[in-house]
Amino acid sequence: MDKQKTIGFTTTIPVEIIFASGNTPCDLNNVFITDSNPMRYIERAEKDGFPKSMCNWVKGIYGVVMEEHVNTVIAVIEGDCSNTLALSEILRYKGIKVIPFAYPYDRDRKILKREIEKLTKALSADIEILAVVDEEIEGVRSNLALIDRMTWHDKVVTGQENHLWLVRASDMLGDYKKYNMMAEEFIKDAQKRKEIEGINIGYIGVPPILLDLYDFCESNGAHVVYNETQRQFALPHSSKNIVKRYLNYTYPYGIFYRIADIEGEIKRRNLKGLIHYVQAFCYRIMEDVILRDMLDIPVITVEGDLPKRLDTRTKLRIEAFIEMLGNR
Numbered sequence: 001m002d003k004q005k006t007i008g009f010t011t012t013i014p015v016e017i018i019f020a021s022g023n024t025p026c027d028l029n030n031v032f033i034t035d036s037n038p039m040r041y042i043e044r045a046e047k048d049g050f051p052k053s054m055c056n057w058v059k060g061i062y063g064v065v066m067e068e069h070v071n072t073v074i075a076v077i078e079g080d081c082s083n084t085l086a087l088s089e090i091l092r093y094k095g096i097k098v099i100p101f102a103y104p105y106d107r108d109r110k111i112l113k114r115e116i117e118k119l120t121k122a123l124s125a126d127i128e129i130l131a132v133v134d135e136e137i138e139g140v141r142s143n144l145a146l147i148d149r150m151t152w153h154d155k156v157v158t159g160q161e162n163h164l165w166l167v168r169a170s171d172m173l174g175d176y177k178k179y180n181m182m183a184e185e186f187i188k189d190a191q192k193r194k195e196i197e198g199i200n201i202g203y204i205g206v207p208p209i210l211l212d213l214y215d216f217c218e219s220n221g222a223h224v225v226y227n228e229t230q231r232q233f234a235l236p237h238s239s240k241n242i243v244k245r246y247l248n249y250t251y252p253y254g255i256f257y258r259i260a261d262i263e264g265e266i267k268r269r270n271l272k273g274l275i276h277y278v279q280a281f282c283y284r285i286m287e288d289v290i291l292r293d294m295l296d297i298p299v300i301t302v303e304g305d306l307p308k309r310l311d312t313r314t315k316l317r318i319e320a321f322i323e324m325l326g327n328r
């Protein structure tokens with residue numbers, strides 16, 4: 001990681017602004033979970049006093065900042081995680097520069113516009129360069145949308161591949177032009193593949209900390225053709241206006257706005273069932289109550305804690321769920 005120019009962040013933010021400022025965006029979640037030994041980041045957080053009984057994504061983010069010497073972090077203090085405010089205070093205490101960013105819960109356009117302007121100023125991003133980046137990044141997002149379509153429509157992209165391409169849209173691996181070339185290569189290769197068989201299922205909730213969830217589902221007769229949050233990270237309802245683009249993004253604005261999007265995708269993708277992933281010690285677990293009640297297809301709730309493979313009990317539950325869907 002280039003320590004001088006890397007700007008870490010705790011969840012999806014208007015990444016165009018970081019690119020336009022000449023810095024390199026880095027989604028701390030992605031560094032944590034794609035490391036060959038993500039446990040080392042959790043261990044670092046616990047060594048520094050983080051309790052066992054808290055979300056391991058938060059500990060992972062903290063561990064990455066400390067271990068990789070990231071010196072500037074954009075912390076999304078509203079619209080993502082109830083722990084981020086406290087995390088940002090700890091980071092500040094440790095000498096890290098923290099830039100706060102907030103998505104207004106009520107999707108107030110004026111407030112979001114002000115937040116975007118504040119971030120642009122904080123990073124000294126040039127408005128003209130931002131307009132150029134905005135336009136170029138649209139091309140990357142259309143390729144990501146194509147990969148998504150190739151998952152549920154053409155059925156040549158696996159759920160895990162879909163997850164990875166979309167979840168990494170938050171920072172585009174720090175170089176959107178290179179990410180675009182990689183996506184184009186991937187599309188060309190995937191177009192030559194045979195159709196994947198399996199019952200169409202979807203994944204909703206925060207991205208999984210579990211390492212083999214998609215592979216397990218797909219080796220047991222299901223094809224994950226929808227990744228709710230990851231797809232939102234790639235901003236599927238695009239717009240030429242940056243404020244509108246981030247108002248269309250469902251994830252920060254509460255459960256009911258998300259449900260409207262999920263319901264549309266259930267129909268469009270002909271989903272037979274959903275996995276609702278919840279993270280141990282996350283407040284979002286409570287959303288399960290509403291999701292289960294409002295969505296009219298079968299939902300299985302899967303909880304993860306550490307970046308590990310599925311345990312036997314969860315495997316048995318998922319197997320039984322897929323079998324039940326097959327029998328319907």
Ligand code: SF4
Nearest residue numbers: 055057058081279282
């Ligand atoms: S899983 Fe929940 S508690 Fe953990 S970082 Fe995400 S929103 Fe926060």
